[in-house]
Amino acid sequence: MTVTDAPSDTSLLPLTPSQIEGPYFRLGAPRRESLIEPGITGERLLLSGRVLTPRGKPIANAYVNFWMSDDEGNYDMLGHHLHGYTVTDADGRYKMEMIEPACYEPRQAKHIHVKVQGVSRMLTTQLFLSDDEGRLRDRWFLPELEINVQEQSNGTKYGTFDFVIEQVTEKDNVTRASLAGRV
Ligand SMILES: [Fe+2]
Numbered sequence: 001m002t003v004t005d006a007p008s009d010t011s012l013l014p015l016t017p018s019q020i021e022g023p024y025f026r027l028g029a030p031r032r033e034s035l036i037e038p039g040i041t042g043e044r045l046l047l048s049g050r051v052l053t054p055r056g057k058p059i060a061n062a063y064v065n066f067w068m069s070d071d072e073g074n075y076d077m078l079g080h081h082l083h084g085y086t087v088t089d090a091d092g093r094y095k096m097e098m099i100e101p102a103c104y105e106p107r108q109a110k111h112i113h114v115k116v117q118g119v120s121r122m123l124t125t126q127l128f129l130s131d132d133e134g135r136l137r138d139r140w141f142l143p144e145l146e147i148n149v150q151e152q153s154n155g156t157k158y159g160t161f162d163f164v165i166e167q168v169t170e171k172d173n174v175t176r177a178s179l180a181g182r183v
Pocket residue numbers: 022111113
């Protein structure tokens with residue numbers, strides 16, 4: 001979902017739905033704005049967007065941590081290929097260069113795993129691609145989690161996705177110590 005209008009005083013943006021983590025998340029991913037390294041094949045996808053509160057306020061310094069399979073459906077079980085996090089800027093914006101992952105059994109959809117955290121509990125979810133027909137047969141697909149994939153004239157694909165998360169305070173047990181372990 002991409003937010004185009006700020007909510008009015010009385011309406012709130014819907015929170016980004018959470019979804020399964022799956023078995024392949026690994027701690028310790030590097031910070032970077034591109035998951036493309038030598039040897040990574042597959043269609044390139046430039047993803048960008050914002051992290052917002054339900055009132056549409058940008059969240060700076062939020063962590064956005066992506067991991068995905070390669071273009072044959074394999075996850076890196078030893079290191080952090082196709083796994084990395086970035087941090088939103090003062091306007092709540094992030095960007096990450098990646099690939100369109102493959103689909104693998106038992107899933108029907110190409111999907112991009114992601115964890116997002118501001119001063120908040122961790123949101124774990126996954127994103128889907130509008131140019132992947134398999135998403136419609138996938139049991140976890142939600143339209144709210146779809147990236148509208150466009151193609152530039154040079155063939156590069158790009159898309160945007162805005163996350164909406166609730167910010168909490170220390171009374172909710174979010175402390176400096178708990179935030180320090182968030183990636
Ligand atoms: Fe997965």
